[in-house]
Amino acid sequence: MILLPHVWWLPALLALVLLIDAVLSLRPPKFIRDCLDGVGFPREWWWTLLVIKTTAVVGLVVGIWVPGVAFAANTGVIIYFASAAVAHLRARFTGKEFWINCLGMLALAIAVQVLSVLP
Template identity: 70%
Template sequence: MTLLPDPWWPTALLALVLLADAAMSIRPPRFIRDCLDGVNLPRDWWWILVVIKTLGAVGLIAGVWMPGVAFAANVGVVAYFCCAAVAHLRARNTGQAFWINCLGMLALSIAVLALSFTL
């Protein structure tokens, strides 16, 4: 296993997707509001998702040059989306947002981890 992502571009792509997700979460569109309400996350806590996603993206970007940082950030992103999946399941909120957004991001995060750090 390497401590720098190889190839680097999947890590950069995941960072870009996370930054876009964080930007959308600042003023969430309806589908994000419905998702967060569906898992009963209090609105007072929504801001923390912007911070978590932004920090994940920053870690992924910094890790392209700093050994181990992208790997740790990628594992953190996988853990975040695993927790999101559990929240959806516990709230019995398994509609389109769960299957496409939550599990889609989890699959992308796992794929990037596998492609960039284990091959």
């Protein structure tokens, strides 16, 4: 099992993107509001996404030095965006928000996971 990322800047890049996403989610711009409303995610639960994204950021950064943490955090990010993709498909909300925001982030998280553990 891979315990530390071979390329430290990949989890750092994913952490930076998630941090920007979390900061944007404090006062969601139209494309984030459209995305969450489009899948029917209740507004009173939007705060949970901030907690999830911030926790992932911390895990990815700490995991650069602490064995196994970045791998676990990255796995959580993959599960988060895979779940978001399922929510989009179930809601039949497959516009540009789905392709760019959701699948783009899922692809980035998968790429970081794969490239971080390759020797």
